[in-house]
Amino acid sequence: MVRRIIQAIGLLFGGIAGSEINGWVNGSSAWTSSSSFGMLQQSGTYYMNVAVGALIGMIAATVLAGPAIRLMQRGVEVTAEMPLRQLLSGSGGLLAGLLLAVLLYPAVSELNGVGVLLPAVMALAFGYVGLRIGLSKQEEIAAGITALAEKQRPVAVPEETRGYEEHKILDTSVIIDGRIADICKTGFIEGTLVIPEFVLEELQHIADSSDLLKRNRGRRGLDILNKIQKELDVKVLIYEGDFEEIGEVDSKLVKLAKALRGKVVTNDFNLNKVCELQGVSVLNINDLANAVKPVVLPGEEIIVQVIKDGKEHGQGVAYLDDGTMIVVEGGRDYIGTTMEVLVTSVLQTSAGRMIFAKPKLLEKAL
Numbered sequence: 089m090v091r092r093i094i095q096a097i098g099l100l101f102g103g104i105a106g107s108e109i110n111g112w113v114n115g116s117s118a119w120t121s122s123s124s125f126g127m128l129q130q131s132g133t134y135y136m137n138v139a140v141g142a143l144i145g146m147i148a149a150t151v152l153a154g155p156a157i158r159l160m161q162r163g164v165e166v167t168a169e170m171p172l173r174q175l176l177s178g179s180g181g182l183l184a185g186l187l188l189a190v191l192l193y194p195a196v197s198e199l200n201g202v203g204v205l206l207p208a209v210m211a212l213a214f215g216y217v218g219l220r221i222g223l224s225k226q227e228e229i230a231a232g233i234t235a236l237a238e239k240q241r242p243v244a245v246p247e248e249t250r251g252y253e254e255h256k257i258l259d260t261s262v263i264i265d266g267r268i269a270d271i272c273k274t275g276f277i278e279g280t281l282v283i284p285e286f287v288l289e290e291l292q293h294i295a296d297s298s299d300l301l302k303r304n305r306g307r308r309g310l311d312i313l314n315k316i317q318k319e320l321d322v323k324v325l326i327y328e329g330d331f332e333e334i335g336e337v338d339s340k341l342v343k344l345a346k347a348l349r350g351k352v353v354t355n356d357f358n359l360n361k362v363c364e365l366q367g368v369s370v371l372n373i374n375d376l377a378n379a380v381k382p383v384v385l386p387g388e389e390i391i392v393q394v395i396k397d398g399k400e401h402g403q404g405v406a407y408l409d410d411g412t413m414i415v416v417e418g419g420r421d422y423i424g425t426t427m428e429v430l431v432t433s434v435l436q437t438s439a440g441r442m443i444f445a446k447p448k449l450l451e452k453a454l
Contacts, residue, residue, distance in 0.1 A: 102145015181222020185214035231347040255350030257282045264309040280323040393426045
């Protein structure tokens with residue numbers, strides 16, 4: 089059926105082409121005849137040109153019918169496999185381009201000769217350009233539609249509960265770290281966890297690495313994701329889009345956070361700074377860990393176990409349960425023993441908190 093339609097179209101266009109060629113040769117066109125009997129008054133040469141053109145058009149259509157049908161089938165298959173957002177964005181761009189061609193049609197509709205083909209060329213060109221623009225801007229279009237929908241949505245929740253459904257976008261480092269699963273389990277993370285597909289690909293590359301340490305880290309990250317999806321009561325979204333024009337994963341995360349109006353969850357110091365510079369909200373689990381460490385003030389007494397030498401002469405080093413390092417002045421002689429120490433000062437650094445203390449026994453002796 090499709091083959092016959094293509095042949096009929098070739099026959100029609102071939103006949104029209106033969107008529108136009110005859111008009112160009114004789115200085116007139118069959119379509120501009122002032123009499124309704126103009127077609128009957130044409131010479132035998134005219135009808136012969138029309139017949140030859142129709143025959144050539146039909147032959148060409150028959151030859152090209154097979155490839156054209158296969159091309160259309162391939163187009164249907166590719167279109168069916170496209171994500172809905174990509175399909176809608178491309179269709180919108182195509183319609184915008186065709187609309188522009190329609191608006192410009194009156195300006196070129198009076199052209200004769202080869203100019204009669206200009207509207208068709210314009211429709212093809214503008215339609216293609218609109219299609220490409222729509223596909224390249226699908227992320228921005230989706231974000232714009234989402235923002236417009238949010239503005240139109242009636243406010244039915246209290247002001248203090250807004251943002252509950254904000255997207256929390258996980259980067260590779262925070263997934264490998266593993267603490268994000270425990271944080272989600274406690275309920276401190278609200279909304280939807282977004283796991284970009286390009287982050288999954290990076291995790292897979294790390295898990296397939298020839299380096300044993302990297303391979304173990306990658307597999308740990310994949311195990312953490314499985315645990316979050318299967319064992320925890322949190323919403324998880326696998327984001328399948330990509331920003332092909334951007335090479336760095338960190339830059340893609342920033343771009344995605346802007347598109348979704350979400351927050352990046354990380355423990356990467358450099359990514360944290362990049363997000364802050366570009367106005368993207370960040371949840372750094374290292375900051376959270378430092379914030380929930382117990383407060384120790386100078387003058388307090390704590391019980392610790394000195395486990396190793398310090399950097400300075402006579403110092404000993406101990407650790408709290410949360411990993412906070414305690415430098416014990418004169419504690420070298422007590423390595424391997426549990427003792428009571430008196431806090432003398434607390435130092436907060438970018439790497440964490442450090443506590444300085446001295447043995448309580450020395451304090452009593454003084």
